[in-house]
Amino acid sequence: MPATDQARDSFGDFVAAALPGLLRFGHVLTGDPRKAEDLVQEALARTLRRWRTVRHDNAVAYVRRVMVNTHINRWRRWEARVQLGEVPESCADDPALRRSEDWDLLRRALSRLPVRQRTVLVLRYFEDLPEAEIAQLMGCQPGTVKSQAARALAALRPLLQPEMVPGGRIP
């Protein structure tokens, strides 16, 4: 089999296997299904362009790194401010996404966090990455990761208490 066909097949297999996890990661990272799909598509396209040099046993980590960098760069370029935007209608109106008050509250609260704080939380509590690795991934000091995580947790803590009142409102 020619090398190009092999590369094509291996990339196709990789996309088929990794896509669900990447979409999920993108959704947690951006908080918006459409943004998540855009982000995953862009990151996979970049990965495809460099597929020959990507370590195939570590390709998922590579794509996630591209996603984080792309997401932060987009924010730097176009949304260099604390994001206070509304949760997109498509998300808010989907009844399947509104079943759990807790989850819905968290989603809303995350959408109100600055992008860097949200990214730190996702990498730390969703990906379970150590601070040093998060710092490397985000191009900052481990101390910055720690402080961003602390601020984000402080903002979320009132909403994540076990005695959280169902139907409570985020200020």
Place this chain on the structure above:
Amino acid sequence: MTTEDRLRDLLRDPRWTLPAWPDAQARVRRAARRQRLTVTGIGAAVTALITTAAVVPVLLLGAVANPAASTAPAGGSIALPAVGAAGFTSTIYPPAVRARMIANWLRLCPSAAGLEVPGRNVAVASLAVLRQVGEPAAPVNVMPRGGVGGSLVQIPQQQILTSYLRLSDRAFWPRLASGSGITVVVQAARVPVLYSGPLRSYHPVNGPPSLAGVVAAGCGSRIVQDTWVIVSGHAASPTRAAETLFLKRRGHVLVYNATKGLA
């Protein structure tokens, strides 16, 4: 359960799951192709911008200041069309007029001769012109004067310059030549269109200064009436929008100005 455990738990909620794409590989390959084209296009645009800015301005400005005179070929490679030159008939490319009230980006106005009120078909034509101006042809390597021993430099050939000029009114030529016009148009062509319509119907959300007002003050209300504008940018950042102004003269849609972020 601690706050952190609770957060971890909620972040792993199955509702974060999104449906996989049925045509995933094809979709990614299309996106990769677009990325490659963008990277190549930006490279070509930057090269063209630098070379054009370095070589053409003096020649073009000379042509505008004295439109009746034919511009001599420069360095044996570039000749600029005088009014009525072959391929630039004066009915479609009449001499530009000095603006009555000058703004940085508005020093020359298009001639009112032959202008047509833009109709709906201008929406498609103006977008096509924007895309063409936004994706200039690649410059060609030539040996500069000095012969052997000189390094290769990139100089836009007559054909490349002509392709810019053919899509624009003479009022825009100095800005194309200085590079500022190309920069704005190239950027405008590469971001989403936020508005495409008659200038008189365009009301920027950020209030004054009104683009139509500035054009009216500089070029008169007739020009405003016959102007089509494409506003490009990202909805999340409307202050960074680019506005490209078009006219239709004897069936030809031409760019006559472009400004970045006036609104």
